[in-house]
Amino acid sequence: MAHSGPKPIDLEELKLEAQQWASVLFCLRDGQVGMIQKTEWSPWRTVPAAKPSKEMLDLMKGTPWEGARALKPKKQSQRMGRTLVAKIVPADARTAKSMYKVFDKLVEGFDYISPRLPSPGVWEQLKRAGSLAEMRRALRFLEKYLKMNWSGWFGRECPHRLDRHVDALLAAKRLFNYPRSKRTRSDDKRIVFFARVLAGLELGRSPLYAIKRLSYWRPLKDLTTKPLQEFVASLPRRGDPE
Numbered sequence: 001m002a003h004s005g006p007k008p009i010d011l012e013e014l015k016l017e018a019q020q021w022a023s024v025l026f027c028l029r030d031g032q033v034g035m036i037q038k039t040e041w042s043p044w045r046t047v048p049a050a051k052p053s054k055e056m057l058d059l060m061k062g063t064p065w066e067g068a069r070a071l072k073p074k075k076q077s078q079r080m081g082r083t084l085v086a087k088i089v090p091a092d093a094r095t096a097k098s099m100y101k102v103f104d105k106l107v108e109g110f111d112y113i114s115p116r117l118p119s120p121g122v123w124e125q126l127k128r129a130g131s132l133a134e135m136r137r138a139l140r141f142l143e144k145y146l147k148m149n150w151s152g153w154f155g156r157e158c159p160h161r162l163d164r165h166v167d168a169l170l171a172a173k174r175l176f177n178y179p180r181s182k183r184t185r186s187d188d189k190r191i192v193f194f195a196r197v198l199a200g201l202e203l204g205r206s207p208l209y210a211i212k213r214l215s216y217w218r219p220l221k222d223l224t225t226k227p228l229q230e231f232v233a234s235l236p237r238r239g240d241p242e
Contacts, residue, residue, distance in 0.1 A: 009203055014199055014205075014214060016154050018196050018198075021202075022191060024146065025191045031118035032115060034112075034116075036110060036113075043079065045078065127190060136166050139162040139166065139169070143159075143160060168207055169194075169197065172207035175208070175211070178190075179193060192218065197211065200214075
């Protein structure tokens with residue numbers, strides 16, 4: 001009797017896992033800007049509710065809804081707000097840690113997202129690893145970076161024991177579709193490649209399976225994956241025109 005292969009996993013689950021790994025790897029290479037924000041609210045004010053349109057009233061004629069009290073305009077209370085945002089770029093890890101302790105005690109109304117400093121050396125180790133020992137070392141530092149910067153994962157605890165993927169990751173780098181170009185954009189493609197592969201491995205699938213299932217997937221450039229260096233580069237330099 002022939003044995004069937006592993007059951008296919010949900011594509012959305014695979015995409016979610018890959019997005020989380022892309023966020024980690026972009027932060028590993030580029031860092032993440034911190035942010036503190038507060039919403040300022042205007043006083044409450046009473047405004048009249050919108051009346052049902054003539055077309056809506058005509059449709060309700062002859063039905064139990066005709067003349068219903070729920071359709072009569074009622075005054076409503078509302079207030080407007082504006083969000084004040086400040087971006088935070090720490091000088092080093094010690095500064096980032098002390099900032100977290102200060103902002104963690106903020107009063108109600110403030111939201112704080114801690115900055116994440118990059119560790120480009122670890123990213124370079126991951127790219128250049130050509131032996132089991134080098135890949136194991138790169139994964140050990142990647143796991144350390146995860147523990148320092150991520151407190152949780154989507155629906156489960158943060159990935160650990162990454163060294164169990166040493167052989168598979170090393171083999172994945174030998175695949176024909178691993179980006180080998182030295183162009184700047186190719187480095188982003190390598191992040192997407194590793195995100196797909198790690199997502200598959202963490203969900204019990206081979207690198208080739210994950211790459212094929214996620215062939216049309218691209219990571220979202222959300223707050224987590226916006227690199228620290230892009231923000232720093234956008235800051236006005238001394239002597240620049242206002």
